[in-house]
Amino acid sequence: MAQSLSTTCTIVGGGPAGMMTGYLLARAGVDVVVLERHADFFRDFRGDTIHPSTMQVMFELGLLDEFLCVPHQVVKYAEVEIGGERLRVADFTHLPTRCQFIAFMPQWDFLNFLAARARGFAGFHLIMEGEARALLRDDGRVTGVRASTPTGDLEILAHLVIGADGRHSTLRENAGFQARDIGAPMDVLWFRLSHRERETQAVLGRVDVGQALVMLDRRDYWQCALLIAKGTCDSVKARGLEAFRTRVARLAGRDDASEIREWDDVKLLSVKVDRLECWHQPGLLFIGDAAHAMSPIGGVGINLAIQDGVAAANILTAPLKRGNVTVDDLAKVRRRRWLPTCATQAMQVAIQNKVIYPVLHSERAPAVPRVLKLARRWPVLQRLPARLIGIGVRPEHVRASARGDDGRLRSS
């Protein structure tokens, strides 16, 4: 027989969207249970970018100073190298935000930080190794989830279930929702190369005939993303590791890449861009990647997931406290986040189709695009992409109603 518990809101998924929503709701005095199916937050080759808008949220929550004590790298510029020429694409140093840079921090450090602060609130409950298996329903309304935990099956009854369980969302499937596939012409192979230059404080893209490599400066090493045409990972592997190393070394401008010892050092990100048209049912809401998987262009997936969490907490704190979350309340979250989601995906798709696809299918040396020549001539133009990446469309701020401190610290 399954154990059961009741709460006001249960959140499935302890990723950036789920943890931020859980933190904000608990801080505002809402009882919340977050279920995370893994035993820890450790994931290699996940998004490690904390954007200026996320740090702005941390500032609004009074967490920023403490947060910036967690080891991170500061990235102030995005640059691209085309035919040996280095050009600056984005300059984050003029953003109207508290932090004028992107912080690179392992995602597990970020999530552990949020979890530790959230645990300070009496109403925050995090169940690790808690995997939601199915939705519970009563009279057409979602009333909770059935989960497996290390101590047995658990039924969690809640006024609201938030599905923040990522791009392969189980809940989405369980609820019968189907995402609209927007498509992507590429996949990404992630791997590390050692650092041989001085720290650059930049994200660097290198473009050559038919290929592109993005290198993220992690101080001790470069986190590298090789863009490949969609579905060609197997043929890349079939050509052999040595051919791959040679290709990488050439693109990265070094003698060899023998430090990539085996294919296990290379992780495939199957790029997916999709979104749900409707994000809710009575008693159920999807946010983050579960509502919209983003292309890796701009590295904005975490940012959007967190912004969804802030919007959800802003809109739903009061109805959750009243114990009366209506379908209208849930629709407001989707309405609020629809423009940022669609606008960001539209920009990503335009870059995928107009820049990346031609690069990956060209047999000629790439030329410097006119827009980059203009940005070199008028550096002020480098601020626009920085704004779109660093802040995004319609940034969210923690509203006073969701900020209320009746979450009461456990120690008080």
Ligand SMILES: Cc1cc2nc3c(=O)[nH]c(=O)nc-3n(C[C@H](O)[C@H](O)[C@H](O)COP(=O)(O)OP(=O)(O)OC[C@H]3O[C@@H](n4cnc5c(N)ncnc54)[C@H](O)[C@@H]3O)c2cc1C
């Ligand atoms: C290889 C890779 C590299 C990326 N690089 C970047 C980057 O540089 N910058 C960037 O911004 N974004 C990047 N992304 C995307 C980014 O990681 C996501 O957009 C972001 O993490 C979405 O947050 P989320 O909370 O919505 O979902 P997720 O981070 O996917 O979190 C979902 C959580 O739910 C848990 N879960 C799933 N199912 C269940 C269940 N049934 N029960 C309980 N828990 C469950 C999962 O374990 C996971 O912890 C990358 C993604 C990948 C895969």
